[in-house]
Amino acid sequence: MAQTKLFPVTVVGSWTRQPWLVAALRQRQAGEISAAEFDAVADDAVLAAIKYQEDAGVDIVADGEMRRDNFYSFVVEKLGGMRLMKLSQLMDYVKDRAGFEEILRALDVPAFAIKSPIAVEKIREREGLCVGEAKFLKEHTKRATKIPIPGPYLLTRSSWFEGLSDKAYPTREDLARDVVQILRREIVRLKELGIDFIQLDEPSLSQVVYGDEAEQTFMCAALGSRTDPTHELEFAVRLMNETVDGIDGVHFGVHVCRGNWSRKENVLLAGNYGPLLPWLMRMNVHQLVLEMATPRAGEIEVFKEYRNEKELGLGVSNPRTDEIEAPAEIVKRVKEILRYFDPDKIYLNPDCGFGTFAERCVNTSPVAFHKLQAIAEAAEMLRKECG
Amino acid sequence: MADETILNGLHPAKLRTITDSMRDDPNVLKDVSGPWKSRVVWQGGFRAKAYMRKHVIEMDEPEGLDATDAAASAHEQLLSAMGSCLTVGFVLNATKRGVRIHDLEVALEGNFENILKWAGHSADGNPGYSAVKAKLFVRADADEKTLQELWRLAVEGSPVTQTIARPTRIITEFEKV
Numbered sequence: 001m002a003q004t005k006l007f008p009v010t011v012v013g014s015w016t017r018q019p020w021l022v023a024a025l026r027q028r029q030a031g032e033i034s035a036a037e038f039d040a041v042a043d044d045a046v047l048a049a050i051k052y053q054e055d056a057g058v059d060i061v062a063d064g065e066m067r068r069d070n071f072y073s074f075v076v077e078k079l080g081g082m083r084l085m086k087l088s089q090l091m092d093y094v095k096d097r098a099g100f101e102e103i104l105r106a107l108d109v110p111a112f113a114i115k116s117p118i119a120v121e122k123i124r125e126r127e128g129l130c131v132g133e134a135k136f137l138k139e140h141t142k143r144a145t146k147i148p149i150p151g152p153y154l155l156t157r158s159s160w161f162e163g164l165s166d167k168a169y170p171t172r173e174d175l176a177r178d179v180v181q182i183l184r185r186e187i188v189r190l191k192e193l194g195i196d197f198i199q200l201d202e203p204s205l206s207q208v209v210y211g212d213e214a215e216q217t218f219m220c221a222a223l224g225s226r227t228d229p230t231h232e233l234e235f236a237v238r239l240m241n242e243t244v245d246g247i248d249g250v251h252f253g254v255h256v257c258r259g260n261w262s263r264k265e266n267v268l269l270a271g272n273y274g275p276l277l278p279w280l281m282r283m284n285v286h287q288l289v290l291e292m293a294t295p296r297a298g299e300i301e302v303f304k305e306y307r308n309e310k311e312l313g314l315g316v317s318n319p320r321t322d323e324i325e326a327p328a329e330i331v332k333r334v335k336e337i338l339r340y341f342d343p344d345k346i347y348l349n350p351d352c353g354f355g356t357f358a359e360r361c362v363n364t365s366p367v368a369f370h371k372l373q374a375i376a377e378a379a380e381m382l383r384k385e386c387g
Numbered sequence: 388m389a390d391e392t393i394l395n396g397l398h399p400a401k402l403r404t405i406t407d408s409m410r411d412d413p414n415v416l417k418d419v420s421g422p423w424k425s426r427v428v429w430q431g432g433f434r435a436k437a438y439m440r441k442h443v444i445e446m447d448e449p450e451g452l453d454a455t456d457a458a459a460s461a462h463e464q465l466l467s468a469m470g471s472c473l474t475v476g477f478v479l480n481a482t483k484r485g486v487r488i489h490d491l492e493v494a495l496e497g498n499f500e501n502i503l504k505w506a507g508h509s510a511d512g513n514p515g516y517s518a519v520k521a522k523l524f525v526r527a528d529a530d531e532k533t534l535q536e537l538w539r540l541a542v543e544g545s546p547v548t549q550t551i552a553r554p555t556r557i558i559t560e561f562e563k564v
Contacts, residue, residue, distance in 0.1 A: 088492065105494065110524030112490035 007379040008059040013148035014353030015049035015064030016361045057376025060144040063137040072150035081121035087114035093163040119159040144196040151200035153236035191250040199253040206258045208232045210271040233279040240283045253287035257352045272298025289313030291351035303340040315351035317371045320362040330378035343386040466495040476541030490526040
């Protein structure tokens with residue numbers, strides 16, 4: 001990706017949803033309106049999301065994931081063999097029901113609000129996962145573009161569920177082979193459309209490292225089973241590298257965060273990136289897009305031994321608060337990280353999206369706009385100092 | 388508000404007829420009022436089976452109590468019975484009013500006031516729940532005020548909830564066989 005200036009400002013992906021968009025999404029999911037009718041509504045929402053980002057000074061814009069129910073479950077509509085299932089429907093198959101109940105109570109959410117795409121047959125492509133989003137985005141902005149897609153580990157882990165998936169795929173590894181091939185074909189299509197930055201979302205890696213020892217959980221979209229952490233991380237690295245192997249001419253990032261469904265900080269995962277970095281650094285991507293704006297992200301000294309090994313998409317704004325971060329404070333934070341990264345290795349972004357889950361957006365559009373504006377202002381200040 | 392022959396898996400017109408007949412026909416009211424019956428048969432250990440009309444529910448206690456945890460305990464099933472009764476009441480009132488429900492859950496919990504009385508270490512106090520919390524999660528085609536009113540009707544009209552909430556006369560008998 002041709003980087004023309006230092007400290008490019010970008011987003012992690014999702015924008016806030018208006019009630020009329022959520023209502024239309026529900027109508028489409030219930031079969032009350034067609035995909036084309038929904039897209040006509042969503043087009044307006046995407047245009048607003050693009051305008052907000054451009055006006056705020058974002059250099060690499062996304063479409064706000066406005067057509068998605070959430071950052072990964074939308075694949076159900078794009079792939080045959082997948083079924084979107086609520087946790088309330090999966091409870092009969094869950095091994096540790098008591099453990100799930102504890103999490104539901106801690107989060108104070110109903111089981112019907114947690115949904116995951118489950119592979120119930122051999123998965124097959126019906127249309128591109130994000131090709132429609134990408135085309136529309138490219139047609140409506142002249143700026144560089146980013147498309148977030150579910151990472152191969154996330155998609156495999158969330159979609160393979162014992163008792164439901166094992167007839168088509170006896171093991172997770174069997175499903176992973178198909179997932180990787182589907183994602184590779186999608187990435188090539190996005191690259192051919194001229195998308196500049198493809199971000200592979202892997203939030204469930206956080207649960208592997210920072211979550212409890214539960215084999216199954218639904219935190220960080222990690223609904224499916226896992227084995228021991230080392231095996232999971234090795235599995236994730238292998239899948240990521242198989243997904244991007246040999247594909248040049250597009251910028252790859254991996255996004256990891258610790259939950260973005262609640263404004264209650266105490267229900268989100270915490271811990272520094274130290275335990276994850278050895279594996280993230282082995283992923284053949286250009287950039288790590290990391291949550292770094294809250295104390296939960298831990299000490300930045302963990303980057304010391306990985307100086308400049310990769311670019312950092314530095315999270316400098318908490319998407320779940322009403323307060324707008326002061327540009328001077330953002331500059332201060334970036335300067336701390338410049339101890340371990342050169343200026344041309346740093347991109348600036350919020351910690352995560354503003355509407356990861358369509359029905360549980362964590363902020364409003366005006367607040368999100370002002371947060372991005374503050375980041376862009378900080379980027380200008382940094383360019384003057386470091387340029 | 389939907390005007391449908393079938394709503395929430397029920398028939399609104401039929402439901403209205405049934406509930407009206409409870410008001411208008413003393414025989415219907417008598418039939419619905421009871422007596423409702425259950426027979427509980429010990430299965431060994433802390434296990435039991437409850438037989439109700441053509442239905443059977445199993446009960447056990449957690450493993451920590453030297454039990455086999457083969458089924459939910461009676462006190463957990465009491466919470467479940469209350470949640471189920473509240474669900475029925477909410478769905479009844481919503482359906483009669485033409486409100487379509489998409490998803491509904493009730494999360495319940497309670498703490499024993501003095502479980503030492505059950506354990507035989509205390510002669511005083513209430514071994515039962517000191518309070519029961521019931522939280523409704525609902526996604527339905529109605530505004531919040533309407534849904535809150537339906538919830539109020541469900542709580543106030545719930546036979547199980549009101550049995551728990553009020554001092555209920557318990558008549559015990561005993562026979563050595």
